[in-house]
Amino acid sequence: MHSRTAVVAVVLLGHAMLLPFTWAQNAGFVKSPMSEIKLTGDTFELYCDVVGNPVPEIQWWYAEINRADSFKQLWGGARKRRVTINTAHGANCVSVLGITRLTLEDSGTYECRASNDPKRNDHRQNPALSWIRAQATITVLQKPKINASDQIILSAETHAQPFTIWCNLTTTDNVPQESFWMKNGVEIDTTRTKNKDTSHRINKAKADDAGEYMCVYTFEKAPNANTTIEVKAAPDITGHKRSENKKEGENATMYCKSVGYPHPVWTWRKLDGIFYTDIDNSSGRFFITNRDNYTELNVLNLDITTDPGEYHCNATNMIGTSGTTTILRVRSLLAPLWPFLGVLAEVIILVIIIVVYEKRKKPDEIMDDDEPAVPIKTNSTNNHKEKNIRQRNQK
Numbered sequence: 295m296h297s298r299t300a301v302v303a304v305v306l307l308g309h310a311m312l313l314p315f316t317w318a319q320n321a322g323f324v325k326s327p328m329s330e331i332k333l334t335g336d337t338f339e340l341y342c343d344v345v346g347n348p349v350p351e352i353q354w355w356y357a358e359i360n361r362a363d364s365f366k367q368l369w370g371g372a373r374k375r376r377v378t379i380n381t382a383h384g385a386n387c388v389s390v391l392g393i394t395r396l397t398l399e400d401s402g403t404y405e406c407r408a409s410n411d412p413k414r415n416d417h418r419q420n421p422a423l424s425w426i427r428a429q430a431t432i433t434v435l436q437k438p439k440i441n442a443s444d445q446i447i448l449s450a451e452t453h454a455q456p457f458t459i460w461c462n463l464t465t466t467d468n469v470p471q472e473s474f475w476m477k478n479g480v481e482i483d484t485t486r487t488k489n490k491d492t493s494h495r496i497n498k499a500k501a502d503d504a505g506e507y508m509c510v511y512t513f514e515k516a517p518n519a520n521t522t523i524e525v526k527a528a529p530d531i532t533g534h535k536r537s538e539n540k541k542e543g544e545n546a547t548m549y550c551k552s553v554g555y556p557h558p559v560w561t562w563r564k565l566d567g568i569f570y571t572d573i574d575n576s577s578g579r580f581f582i583t584n585r586d587n588y589t590e591l592n593v594l595n596l597d598i599t600t601d602p603g604e605y606h607c608n609a610t611n612m613i614g615t616s617g618t619t620t621i622l623r624v625r626s627l628l629a630p631l632w633p634f635l636g637v638l639a640e641v642i643i644l645v646i647i648i649v650v651y652e653k654r655k656k657p658d659e660i661m662d663d664d665e666p667a668v669p670i671k672t673n674s675t676n677n678h679k680e681k682n683i684r685q686r687n688q689k
């Protein structure tokens with residue numbers, strides 16, 4: 295009794311994170327495994343998260359349905375390597391039990407056992423006292439069979455033509471509640487019906503109609519059943535910039551968006567005259583980000599000599615290919631200064647003209663003085679003398 299109050303106090307203190315030094319703490323569940331209903335062929339994972347000091351050990355145990363008295367320990371690699379157990383020790387101990395390719399025989403009770411009792415593996419100790427346990431029931435049901443239409447390939451000839459995809463629930467232990475259609479993981483409105491046969495019609499096929507379609511059947515007491523039907527089309531580029539205009543030193547962003555399915559492999563190249571060349575990234579300034587139907591080319595710290603030109607994005611999938619170009623223009627940083635520089639240049643030229651003219655004027659006068667051909671030489675000499683006198687007077 296006394297020790298339990300101490301433990302409670304420690305847990306409370308521990309949660310308030312006031313512990314200046316380590317205290318012993320019994321193992322306790324933070325997260326325990328949850329019961330689930332699964333279909334044959336699927337996968338399940340059970341989580342178990344335990345706190346305690348020292349960090350507890352986790353084990354997984356299994357008992358067949360209605361045989362709760364006969365638990366056996368489960369190990370990674372069991373059941374023809376369909377069982378995996380991943381355990382991580384940090385502040386807590388977290389363990390994940392996974393079973394793949396489920397069969398009906400995997401149904402049963404799965405138990406997470408945890409303990410940090412130092413004597414937990416001592417055979418004289420009663421395990422019920424030293425281990426804490428949490429159980430989950432896994433029920434595996436036969437997966438319903440769905441007969442569905444084959445994949446559809448939209449080509450140039452079938453564009454604007456109608457197409458129909460269909461699903462037919464052929465065998466199931468359970469009565470379906472409803473069925474509906476999804477495209478690329480999103481439910482298509484107004485496709486819910488209560489029929490075992492369901493179909494979806496597109497009246498005018500476009501590349502945009504390509505994608506991953508799925509018919510989904512819902513059941514009251516079983517997981518959804520579904521089948522995927524692929525509608526494929528060559529990529530078609532539906533968005534890009536015609537041009538990108540930037541100043542040197544800035545960053546440029548070019549992108550392309552596509553429709554079509556499967557999602558394309560994207561490449562960027564530069565148009566060099568009439569040839570496409572791989573982008574020269576020796577400067578390390580080119581960055582490409584690809585998402586399913588979107589690609590982005592970023593050029594950092596633009597260089598006015600090497601970077602301008604036409605950049606071509608190429609989208610290619612198994613059905614076809616498509617591409618388009620963006621013109622990258624890079625302006626000089628001095629460009630906004632040009633009008634001012636023009637005025638400045640005019641002023642400088644004007645000043646030069648004036649200076650040159652002034653410099654040329656004086657030698658002309660002297661040459662006039664010495665000009666022997668000038669008829670009235672005396673006048674000129676007089677002028678010269680007068681000028682000299684004036685200059686002397688000024689001093």
Ligand SMILES: *[C@@H]1O[C@H](CO)[C@@H](O)[C@H](O)[C@H]1NC(C)=O
Nearest residue numbers: 439440441442443462464465
């Ligand atoms: C699936 O449907 C097709 C066409 O309706 C039919 O020929 C085929 O036999 C069906 N398969 C099964 C397993 O029901």
Ligand SMILES: *[C@@H]1O[C@H](CO)[C@@H](O)[C@H](O)[C@H]1NC(C)=O
Nearest residue numbers: 441460461462463464490491
């Ligand atoms: C769906 O399957 C059932 C039973 O196999 C069959 O009778 C029915 O004709 C099928 N419907 C379609 C559209 O294939």
Ligand SMILES: *[C@@H]1O[C@H](CO)[C@@H](O)[C@H](O)[C@H]1NC(C)=O
Nearest residue numbers: 333336476510518519520521
């Ligand atoms: C489709 O079926 C798979 C496998 O059974 C299941 O994991 C998935 O959740 C189902 N998807 C939908 C939307 O029902």
Ligand SMILES: *[C@@H]1O[C@H](CO)[C@@H](O)[C@H](O)[C@H]1NC(C)=O
Nearest residue numbers: 543544545546592593594595
């Ligand atoms: C260009 O991009 C880099 C990296 O994203 C960033 O650090 C820099 O500030 C950007 N330059 C301009 C002019 O926006």
Ligand SMILES: *[C@@H]1O[C@H](CO)[C@@H](O)[C@H](O)[C@H]1NC(C)=O
Nearest residue numbers: 478532551552553554586587
């Ligand atoms: C691109 O893909 C995303 C998610 O896959 C989708 O939401 C979006 O509508 C798609 N865009 C185009 C243009 O296909």
Ligand SMILES: *[C@@H]1O[C@H](CO)[C@@H](O)[C@H](O)[C@H]1NC(C)=O
Nearest residue numbers: 573575577578579580581582
């Ligand atoms: C260009 O080089 C940089 C730096 O080496 C690198 O991070 C980037 O991924 C490269 N870009 C391309 C398109 O290869």
Ligand SMILES: *[C@@H]1O[C@H](CO)[C@@H](O)[C@H](O)[C@H]1NC(C)=O
Nearest residue numbers: 561608609610615616617618
């Ligand atoms: C895209 O690149 C592929 C492989 O280099 C080439 O065969 C195809 O013609 C290109 N598509 C376009 C539209 O340029």
